[in-house]
Amino acid sequence: MKIQFSDGIKFEVLPAFLKIGYFGEEQSGFRYPDSNMGGNWKATDPKAEQEAIKAKNKASNGLLQATCRHLRVVRNERFSSLKLACWYCN
Known part of the structure; x- marks a missing residue:
């Protein structure tokens, strides 16, 4: 549904x-x-995925989360038909 x-x-x-x-x-x-x-x-395993993203984001000084947000904005404003595979980016 x-x-x-x-x-x-x-x-x-x-x-x-x-x-x-x-x-x-x-x-x-x-x-x-x-x-x-x-x-x-x-x-x-959503909890394991969340922990992995949190660790990668910390290791990159916050760049992972910022990059995912940027990709979402670009996709939404310029490429609305694009499907992102990253659960964090959707």
């Missing part, structure tokens, strides 16, 4: 399930369905 707000922001809502190990233990991250190209399950 897609939700679109009046300011143009769109969210896709889908089910996500905690990853469970072979012996029933909870693992870090989630699995979610992807119906594209025949369908399969994908995995994500």
